[in-house]
Amino acid sequence: MTGTADEPGHEGAPAVPESAAWLKGELLEIASALYPDRRPVVVREWTDPVRLRDPAPVGHRFLFLVCAGRDDHLSSPGFDDALNAFDAAGWNLHRRTSDHPGESAATVRREDFEARIHEGKGPGILSFTGWTPVVYTEGRLGQPPFTRSTSRGVLCADCHGWGVCMICEGRPYSGGSGGYGRCWCAANNAGPGRCIECAGQGLLTPEEASWKRRRYGLSDDDSGDAFPRAAAEGGHDSNTSAFIDVSHRSCACGEFRCFWRNNLSRVDGHLLSRFAGTCQGCAAQRAYVFTLPLA
Structure with a gap:
């Protein structure tokens, strides 16, 4: 994955860490156990850059999309079999009610790793989308609420999804003598420490996304x-x-x-x-x- 360019201006993620290699292997192992007569396919692997104020990323989340199977074979293993396989491998299951009839969806979690399981209708594709926690290049920051691939909306361009002001980094006061200068993010009803543009949500409003x-x-x-x-x-x-x-x-x-x-x-x-x-x-x-x- 070194040298990929998933975004304009993104010069590539660092070398794949051991945590990402483990996750990729785990997803492939579970898919192979479900379909021993066919080889699972890594459809795409990519990273989500994580930014603060500067354009350069401070960390990356590694993601993998695996196609487990279901090419119009009704008798082959499906969604429930996949859930059982993740359960047996030590993942915690969170079944979700699908918004679309005939489709099935769930999320699974193991320590700081997550994966989304989805089966289409008909039978449609059975896929696993797994992601690591954010791996930081220097130091260790907290985990963001979400990154672009894991959000349920479009990330705010000002706070990059964090939901906090990038000047005071979520604190109500910043700068000045002794650190008591009031940050401008407390204005416009955004509230102390919150990003003004998205009011702390970390996502574009529907009106902004429409524009x-x-x-x-x-x-x-x-x-x-x-x-x-x-x-x-x-x-x-x-x-x-x-x-x-x-x-x-x-x-x-x-x-x-x-x-x-x-x-x-x-x-x-x-x-x-x-x-x-x-x-x-x-x-x-x-x-x-x-x-x-x-x-």
Whole structure:
């Protein structure tokens, strides 16, 4: 992963630490145990840079997206089997109610490591997205509330998701003689120590995200389900192949980070694979559709 360039101006993450190598191996081991007759695929691996006031990152979170299986094989292991496998490996399970009928989702945690398990409809792709705690380059800071890949929105451009003022670093007073100079972040009803731009939430408001989408000429539709809105493409012989393709495409805003959902169905003698997700750089609804050959 050394030398990657996941963001404009990001010159690459440091060498993969032992913690990230362990997580990647753990996800692959669990997926291999579920599907001993097929090799799990590391669809993408990347980092989330963590910043304070300066543009240069002070740390990185390492992430891995693994496709475990489910290419229209109803009898193969699925979501519940995956949960049992993580449980047996010592992970704590947190099953979530999916917002979309027919899909299943859960998060698992082991010490400071987390992973998101998702199975699409139809049966759609069964995927594991795992991430490490933030690894800092110098010293040790606290863990941020979230980073771009793990947030449920778009990070605030001023506080980079921390939710606090970057001048006083969350304290109500900063500078001056003895440190008693009042920080400007206490104004505008933001409250002492909180970021004014996002009022301490760490995320862009819906209005700001909407403005950002319009800036890139993107639709401002917030329906939350983009499945029906894309023309079908060909060129893939499996759902896994389509998933790899989609996971390496970027939004018009330049961001590739997107939590993909999958819906697999039979239509007019072929399989139709739909992918939908929300861009984590501008909150645009993204969608792709592929025709696949019947097995």
